[in-house]
Amino acid sequence: NAGVMQNPRHLVRRRGQEARLRCSPMKGHSHVYWYRQLPEEGLKFMVYLQKENIIDESGMPKERFSAEFPKEGPSILRIQQVVRGDSAAYFCASAVAGGLGTYEQYFGPGTRLTVT
Amino acid sequence: GENVEQHPSTLSVQEGDSAVIKCTYSDSASNYFPWYKQELGKGPQLIIDIRSNVGEKKDQRIAVTLNKTAKHFSLHITETQPEDSAVYFCAASRTGTASKLTFGTGTRLQVTL
Numbered sequence: 001n002a003g004v005m006q007n008p009r010h011l012v013r014r015r016g017q018e019a020r021l022r023c024s025p026m027k028g029h030s031h032v033y034w035y036r037q038l039p040e041e042g043l044k045f046m047v048y049l050q051k052e053n054i055i056d057e058s059g060m061p062k063e064r065f066s067a068e069f070p071k072e073g074p075s076i077l078r079i080q081q082v083v084r085g086d087s088a089a090y091f092c093a094s095a096v097a098g099g100l101g102t103y104e105q106y107f108g109p110g111t112r113l114t115v116t
Numbered sequence: 117g118e119n120v121e122q123h124p125s126t127l128s129v130q131e132g133d134s135a136v137i138k139c140t141y142s143d144s145a146s147n148y149f150p151w152y153k154q155e156l157g158k159g160p161q162l163i164i165d166i167r168s169n170v171g172e173k174k175d176q177r178i179a180v181t182l183n184k185t186a187k188h189f190s191l192h193i194t195e196t197q198p199e200d201s202a203v204y205f206c207a208a209s210r211t212g213t214a215s216k217l218t219f220g221t222g223t224r225l226q227v228t229l
C-alpha cells in the first residue's frame with residue numbers, strides 16, 4: 001500500500017508567481033490535512049478537507065491561499081502571488097476514520113517551496 | 117485554541133541510555149496524543165499514539181504515558197540506538213471535525229556512541 005504522495009518535492013517560484021502543490025492520500029483515505037513547517041520550527045495546521053468539502057480552514061491565510069480535494073484526483077494547495085515569507089516545507093497528511101472516531105494522520109514527504 | 121509545549125528542545129544521550137521527552141497541553145477537550153519522528157528532509161513518521169481513555173501504552177522500546185489531570189504526556193525511549201537520532205514532535209487533537217493536530221516545537225535527540 002503506497003504511502004501519501006506529494007509532488008513536486010521541491011518547487012522554486014519567483015515572487016508574484018503561483019505555486020501549486022499536490023497530494024495523493026493513502027489508498028482508502030478520504031481525509032486530507034495540510035500543514036506548513038518553517039525552518040527549525042514545528043508544523044502548523046492550515047486546512048482539513050474531505051472529498052469535495054473543506055471541513056476546517058482556520059489555519060489558512062485569508063488571502064492568496066486556497067485548497068481543494070475534488071471527487072477525483074489529488075488534493076491541491078494553491079498559493080497565488082507568492083512572497084518570500086511563503087518559503088517553507090508544506091506537508092500533507094491523510095487519514096481514515098478510526099473505530100473510536102480518532103483519525104491517525106500519516107504524512108507525506110513534503111514539498112519544499114522556495115520563493116526567490 | 118490548543119497550545120502544546122514540549123521540553124527539552126535538544127537532548128543528547130549515550131547509546132543504550134533512556135530518553136524522555138515531555139509535553140503539556142492546554143485544551144481539556146483534547147483526547148488524542150500522537151508522537152512523530154522526523155528525520156532530515158523527510159516527513160513526520162507516526163511512531164506511537166495514545167488516547168485519553170488509556171494512561172500508558174508501550175511498543176517495544178517506545179512508551180508513552182498520559183496524565184489527563186495534569187495535562188501532561190511523555191515519550192520514553194529505552195536502550196537508545198544511533199538510528200533513534202531525529203527530531204521528535206508531540207501533538208494533541210480532538211476527534212471528528214476538530215481533528216487538526218497542534219504540534220509541540222520539537223525535540224532534537226542525538227544518540228552518541
